[in-house]
Amino acid sequence: MEIACNVTRQAPRIVELVNLATARLRGGAPAEPLAGEELVTAFAAGLGDDTRAALRAGPDAGAGLAALATELREALLAERPADQAARINAMIRRYGAQPYLVEDVGQPFHLHFHGSGGTPVEALGGEFATALALIVDGYGPARFGQCEAQQCEAVYIDLTRNGSRRYCGAACTARAKSAAYRTRRRG
Ligand SMILES: [Zn+2]
Incomplete structure (x- = not known):
């Protein structure tokens, strides 16, 4: 199935937000989950100019982003597909995600799902929750x-064809490989 390109664009943003705000260990070392202004600044660095400015101007963006990151993490790591679907559905309702066609500069019309709550964080919440729903719909619950x-x-x-991903990135893949190699040599 062809997933809307907007969804594949959202996936790395979702991962980035969750990891910035919730991971206490990253790549083999302790990490300090970001909150408040630090979280807004770090997350906004990867967004387009308009979204970045809106996010910075919005009320309490740091607290909103942290709450959104926690909800996303719980949905991503839910053990049972039914629990995962319920969490994603709850986010779609809470953020009031609504489909509408957008024409960005240099791009054909494509579908967005901004939340309708009014704040930039709520807009992102609707977009992210719908992206997760479309990934489950297109790839299944184990991605x-x-x-x-x-x-x-x-x-x-994991949006790869065969769904074989197990690590967050190239650095952890390399670390895991060398750890497995050391274990084999010892054994
Ligand atoms: Zn990792």
């Missing part, structure tokens, strides 16, 4: 996970 490398709590979203 989200927590990095399996030692000392890493980062999450990932």
Whole structure:
């Protein structure tokens, strides 16, 4: 199935927000989950100019982003598909996600799902919750996970063809491989 390109664009943003705000271990080392202004600044760095400005101007964006990150993490790592679906559905309702067509500069019309609550964080919440729903619909419920490398709590979203991803990124994949190699040599 062809997933809307907007959804594949949202996946790394969802992962980035969850990891910035909730991971206490990343890539083999302790990490300080970000909150408040620090979270807004770090997360906004990866967004377009308009979204970044709106987020910075919005009320209490740091607290809103932290709450959204926690909800997203719980949905991503829910053990049972029914629980995962219920969490995603609850977010879609809470953020009032609504489909509408947008024409960005240089792009054809494509579908967005901004939340309708009014604040930039609520808009993002609707977009992110719908992206997760479309990924479950298109790829099944098992495309989200927590990095399996030692000392890493980062999450990932796996949009690869065969769904074989187990690590958050290249660094943890390399760490896990060398750990497995050392274990084999000892054994
Ligand atoms: Zn990792």
